Amino acid sequence: MGWFLLPFDNLLCMLLGISFTVWFTLLLVFIIVPAIFGVSFGIRRLYMKTLLKVFEWATLRIERGAKEKNHLIYKPYSNGIIAKEPTSLEEEIKEIRRSGSSRDLGATSQEFEMSDIFYFCRRGVESIMDDEVTKRFSAEELESWNLLTRSNYNFQHISLRLTVLWGLGVLVRYGFLLPLRVTLAFTGVSLLVILASIVGLLPNGRMKNFLSEKVHLMCYRICVRALTAIITYHDSENKPKNGGICVGQIHGGLMGVIQRAMVKACPHIWFERSEVKDRHLVAKRLSDHVEDKTKLPILIFPEGTCINNTSVMMFKKGSFEIGATVYPVAIKYDPRFADAFWNSSKFGMVNYLLRMMSSWAVVCSVWYLPPMSREEGEDAVHFANRVKAAIARQGGLVDLLWDGGLKRAKVKDTFKEEQQKLYSKMLVGTQEDRSRS
Amino acid sequence: MGSRASTLLREEEIEEIKKETGFSHSQITRLYSRFTSLDKGENGTLSREDFQRIPELAINPLGDRIINAFFPEGEDQVNFRGFMRTLAHFRPIEDNEKNKDPSGTEPLNSRNNKLLFAFRLYDLDRDDKISRDELLQVLRMMVGVNISDEQLGSIADRTIQEADQNGDNSISFSEFIKVLEKVDVEQKMSIRFLH
Numbered sequence: 001m002g003w004f005l006l007p008f009d010n011l012l013c014m015l016l017g018i019s020f021t022v023w024f025t026l027l028l029v030f031i032i033v034p035a036i037f038g039v040s041f042g043i044r045r046l047y048m049k050t051l052l053k054v055f056e057w058a059t060l061r062i063e064r065g066a067k068e069k070n071h072l073i074y075k076p077y078s079n080g081i082i083a084k085e086p087t088s089l090e091e092e093i094k095e096i097r098r099s100g101s102s103r104d105l106g107a108t109s110q111e112f113e114m115s116d117i118f119y120f121c122r123r124g125v126e127s128i129m130d131d132e133v134t135k136r137f138s139a140e141e142l143e144s145w146n147l148l149t150r151s152n153y154n155f156q157h158i159s160l161r162l163t164v165l166w167g168l169g170v171l172v173r174y175g176f177l178l179p180l181r182v183t184l185a186f187t188g189v190s191l192l193v194i195l196a197s198i199v200g201l202l203p204n205g206r207m208k209n210f211l212s213e214k215v216h217l218m219c220y221r222i223c224v225r226a227l228t229a230i231i232t233y234h235d236s237e238n239k240p241k242n243g244g245i246c247v248g249q250i251h252g253g254l255m256g257v258i259q260r261a262m263v264k265a266c267p268h269i270w271f272e273r274s275e276v277k278d279r280h281l282v283a284k285r286l287s288d289h290v291e292d293k294t295k296l297p298i299l300i301f302p303e304g305t306c307i308n309n310t311s312v313m314m315f316k317k318g319s320f321e322i323g324a325t326v327y328p329v330a331i332k333y334d335p336r337f338a339d340a341f342w343n344s345s346k347f348g349m350v351n352y353l354l355r356m357m358s359s360w361a362v363v364c365s366v367w368y369l370p371p372m373s374r375e376e377g378e379d380a381v382h383f384a385n386r387v388k389a390a391i392a393r394q395g396g397l398v399d400l401l402w403d404g405g406l407k408r409a410k411v412k413d414t415f416k417e418e419q420q421k422l423y424s425k426m427l428v429g430t431q432e433d434r435s436r437s
Numbered sequence: 438m439g440s441r442a443s444t445l446l447r448e449e450e451i452e453e454i455k456k457e458t459g460f461s462h463s464q465i466t467r468l469y470s471r472f473t474s475l476d477k478g479e480n481g482t483l484s485r486e487d488f489q490r491i492p493e494l495a496i497n498p499l500g501d502r503i504i505n506a507f508f509p510e511g512e513d514q515v516n517f518r519g520f521m522r523t524l525a526h527f528r529p530i531e532d533n534e535k536n537k538d539p540s541g542t543e544p545l546n547s548r549n550n551k552l553l554f555a556f557r558l559y560d561l562d563r564d565d566k567i568s569r570d571e572l573l574q575v576l577r578m579m580v581g582v583n584i585s586d587e588q589l590g591s592i593a594d595r596t597i598q599e600a601d602q603n604g605d606n607s608i609s610f611s612e613f614i615k616v617l618e619k620v621d622v623e624q625k626m627s628i629r630f631l632h
Contacts, residue, residue, distance in 0.1 A: 080631065081467050081630060081631060082628050082629065082630055082631060083628075083631055096620060096621075096625055099619065099621045099625075111592070111595070112576065113596075114559075114600070114608075114616055114617060115617055115620045115625075116579070117499060117555055117558055117559070117575065117579070118555060118620075118625045118626055119625075120497055120498060120503075120579065121499065121555060121558060121626065122527070122625065122626060122627075122628065123493075123497060124494055124497045124500055124503040125527050126628055127493035127494045127497070128494060128503075128524070129468065129471060129524065129628065130471065131491050131492070131493045132493070133491070133492045133493065134474070134475070134492075135474065138474060406492050410489075410495065411496055413496075416496040416498060416500075416581075417581055417582075419496065419498055420498050420579065420580055420582075421581065421583050423498070423580060424580040424581065424583035424584050425583075427584065427592065428584055428588060
């Protein structure tokens with residue numbers, strides 16, 4: 001039986017060899033070389049348009065299936081499922097008391113009524129049915145299915161044709177796209193490490209800066225293609241000069257190797273986690289860097305944690321205290337192509353990268369907003385809120401006052417105490433009211 | 438393949454919940470979605486910690502009492518049926534329900550049941566009476582540290598005096614209903630759905 005397998009073995013080896021060569025050549029020609037020169041063939045946009053057409057067809061089929069069976073289709077509503085009246089504590093309790101009492105209240109009667117609890121009761125149950133915060137820490141719900149099992153929570157009526165399409169999608173994503181992207185990512189990262197180290201050996205000067213910029217850009221472009229990221233830039237005239245650098249935390253392991261290489265080629269600011277706690281040290285480092293006109297601009301993410309991109313949560317005021325000019329950038333991901341939200345409590349970085357690479361694509365829009373600076377007499381918190389509002393408006397996101405840290409931590413008691421204080425004022429009034437009456 | 442949420446919530450179950458609570462089909466699926474998103478342990482039931490994770494509920498002065506209302510006597514977990522049964526109290530009263538004949542069982546969102554829900558927030562030991570202590574406890578939760586004990590005590594005494602009719606120094610459910618007979622309970626204890 002051995003003689004039968006030998007020529008078969010050779011054939012297999014040859015086939016593998018040929019396909020590997022073809023594969024690599026295609027990769028080089030269509031992706032790596034354009035990345036080096038910053039040229040784009042427009043393949044990704046074509047891909048995006050095709051996918052959108054497929055999704056539309058899938059939606060129509062689901063709707064038709066639902067009509068046949070006479071069922072209602074589940075439609076997620078991001079604006080909330082219940083009607084919440086924006087009345088304040090005072091107004092509502094006064095209204096309840098007025099409706100329950102036959103006598104004329106006026107301003108003097110401030111006694112407790114048993115119906116006062118209705119307000120707290122209703123507000124509490126409203127927040128159980130639908131609240132503004134907890135839904136920001138899980139993936140955004142899609143209007144229609146995008147053929148990924150991971151985003152399928154309530155889409156029924158999936159017919160045979162749709163299942164076949166889904167199967168094809170799985171084949172394409174895991175059989176073609178994923179290996180392609182992993183290869184690209186590997187190439188991109190190794191090129192970055194090698195070239196950046198080489199550039200780092202050069203003496204400091206204009207040549208070094210020029211080369212390091214080129215090296216960084218090339219490798220980032222390769223990595224961007226590795227994720228099939230389709231980024232649309234708006235208003236680039238507002239971009240601060242010379243791109244940017246990162247403010248981040250020192251990692252160990254694979255990230256550490258990448259970080260160290262990047263540092264050699266171009267100045268970045270890295271912090272130890274323990275140093276981060278010392279806010280003055282951080283602020284001093286940032287302000288020193290900002291004042292040095294020859295240094296590059298800093299890129300900061302002030303929310304402090306990952307949110308699911310349907311809202312903008314509280315900005316930490318630290319970076320707004322330095323007094324530098326802020327160039328706000330709004331980023332909005334298109335959730336139909338991939339769920340870019342990294343739920344760090346649910347899965348780690350490698351898992352997240354794999355999920356990203358086996359989705360359709362990462363599509364996002366980036367808006368550069370005109371620069372903003374702190375006005376006379378404005379404090380850091382107010383300034384931060386102003387920037388937040390501008391970003392939320394541009395990106396079409398909900399502007400929330402809640403802290404993103406609520407993802408992991410409990411809410412502070414001060415908010416409860418505020419409500420209690422408000423209510424107590426209604427019961428007994430303030431010192432001045434009592435002395436007057 | 439199918440969908441994660443609906444494989445756990447069958448059509449028959451939705452029909453049963455519809456009959457018991459009066460919610461519509463889409464409202465039930467939407468609230469089920471909400472239930473599963475709160476259920477971090479993914480075991481089909483909610484614990485008290487799952488509720489306390491909602492920031493808006495955690496800062497509500499009566500938050501703990503409201504959470505208590507979801508859990509039947511002595512139990513620590515509430516399943517979806519129990520969840521819906523409690524939420525049903527806040528369904529708005531529709532016009533066609535007002536004139537229903539009283540021979541059937543009272544719907545969960547009737548005026549009486551809404552008042553009973555509020556009564557139970559006061560009456561912690563479920564003895565069908567609001568004692569002075571129980572009233573003081575709720576008052577203390579609502580005002581925090583901003584009012585002295587004596588003042589709070591006098592507020593509680595005055596309230597019991599006004600409501601108490603049979604002289605037992607506590608408020609029974611019928612006395613409670615009498616005090617609140619003019620209040621627009623239907624509107625104040627109802628939550629309207631947008632769709």
